[in-house]
Amino acid sequence: MAESILNFGQQLVRWYHAHKRDLPWRNVDNPYLIWLSEVILQQTRVVQGLPYYEKFAAAYPTVVDLAAASEQEVLRLWQGLGYYSRARNMHATARTIAEQYGGEFPDNYSDLLQLKGIGPYTAAAIASFAYNEPVAVVDGNVYRVLARLYGITDDISSHKGKQFFAKYAQQLLQESLPSVEPSVYNQAIMEFGAIHCTPAAPACNTCPFKQYCYAYTNEMQAQLPVKEKKIKTKQRNFIYFLFDYEGQILVKERMRGDIWQGLYDFPMVEEKEGAPIVSSELIRQTYEQILPLLPLQNLAAGTLVNGLPLQIAGISGTYKHQLTHQSLLVQFVHLKVIAAEFWQQISGAGFLSVSQAVLEELPKPVLLANYLQEYFF
Numbered sequence: 252m253a254e255s256i257l258n259f260g261q262q263l264v265r266w267y268h269a270h271k272r273d274l275p276w277r278n279v280d281n282p283y284l285i286w287l288s289e290v291i292l293q294q295t296r297v298v299q300g301l302p303y304y305e306k307f308a309a310a311y312p313t314v315v316d317l318a319a320a321s322e323q324e325v326l327r328l329w330q331g332l333g334y335y336s337r338a339r340n341m342h343a344t345a346r347t348i349a350e351q352y353g354g355e356f357p358d359n360y361s362d363l364l365q366l367k368g369i370g371p372y373t374a375a376a377i378a379s380f381a382y383n384e385p386v387a388v389v390d391g392n393v394y395r396v397l398a399r400l401y402g403i404t405d406d407i408s409s410h411k412g413k414q415f416f417a418k419y420a421q422q423l424l425q426e427s428l429p430s431v432e433p434s435v436y437n438q439a440i441m442e443f444g445a446i447h448c449t450p451a452a453p454a455c456n457t458c459p460f461k462q463y464c465y466a467y468t469n470e471m472q473a474q475l476p477v478k479e480k481k482i483k484t485k486q487r488n489f490i491y492f493l494f495d496y497e498g499q500i501l502v503k504e505r506m507r508g509d510i511w512q513g514l515y516d517f518p519m520v521e522e523k524e525g526a527p528i529v530s531s532e533l534i535r536q537t538y539e540q541i542l543p544l545l546p547l548q549n550l551a552a553g554t555l556v557n558g559l560p561l562q563i564a565g566i567s568g569t570y571k572h573q574l575t576h577q578s579l580l581v582q583f584v585h586l587k588v589i590a591a592e593f594w595q596q597i598s599g600a601g602f603l604s605v606s607q608a609v610l611e612e613l614p615k616p617v618l619l620a621n622y623l624q625e626y627f628f
């Protein structure tokens with residue numbers, strides 16, 4: 252491991268003032284807005300997160316406003332950002348702050364850590380940016396900068412590695428005091444990792460630390476930081492069915508414990524054997540799987556899908572959707588129901604029947620919203 256760098260904090264802060272991006276949550280000491288930006292930016296790039304931050308800050312200027320919103324409104328505004336548990340936790344935390352803390356954020360790291368959905372990183376960000384408490388933030392950018400600069404080879408996905416980095420980052424911040432402000436130092440190190448010492452193309456040639464940098468000296472930029480655990484992604488194939496009776500659509504709310512909890516989607520079937528091929532037989536099997544077997548003999552005759560009073564109105568192309576551990580291939584089948592009795596039976600079977608206008612407003616996984624935009628509305 253490399254030696255410590257003289258005046259590291261001061262040099263870093265100098266770099267920051269010369270190069271930082273102008274972002275709306277910079278130079279803000281309102282803990283609510285800081286928290287909002289941090290929650291939105293977790294696992295999200297700034298360009299993608301920025302419009303969401305602006306939407307949320309405009310719709311809910313204070314934590315009390317956010318607490319007063321319904322979960323459905325919050326999820327609808329969050330739609331497209333993914334990781335919906337973040338939105339639900341954020342909303343629950345806003346309610347806790349409104350109800351138990353009189354609408355005021357706790358003003359220190361350890362009290363912030365007690366709140367649901369606020370982990371060490373977010374607590375450090377709020378405590379330092381809003382209250383200037385000297386607690387070091389450690390996010391992916393900080394791991395990368397420290398690992399490369401100081402040649403730290405501990406695995407950042409291991410518990411031991413995380414502990415080591417947290418301790419090291421804290422020590423560096425302490426060493427830089429009092430000549431730097433904790434709030435500025437923390438923002439500086441994250442910004443340096445985000446735009447200068449980037450994962451794939453660090454700008455070493457113009458780096459103020461290149462003469463001290465372990466990774467640069469040893470040509471190890473690509474090997475650092477060390478991350479052993481590879482996330483295995485699983486391929487899954489879904490077919491969604493949009494049952495439509497005279498403009499009424501069948502939807503279902505995703506339940507507790509589900510990654511899409513609180514969002515609405517359509518009846519769906521998973522094809523285990525590979526990419527699905529939509530056929531009349533598949534629709535029949537799906538129907539039997541996802542909806543109860545209903546007495547069909549009394550139903551009005553019409554164009555039938557394999558014996559069911561359904562007409563295929565359209566089959567979408569295949570949508571790809573990437574989740575953290577899953578890669579989804581999804582197709583949508585739009586089915587027109589052509590018998591009122593049949594509709595009454597299926598819409599009473601644990602599903603909700605909604606109009607197109609309501610469907611448009613409901614929070615949905617983004618791939619459903621994309622499909623509806625492209626094929627339906």
Ligand code: SF4
Nearest residue numbers: 448453455458464467
């Ligand atoms: S020299 Fe390169 S690898 Fe080292 S800190 Fe600077 S940008 Fe990162």
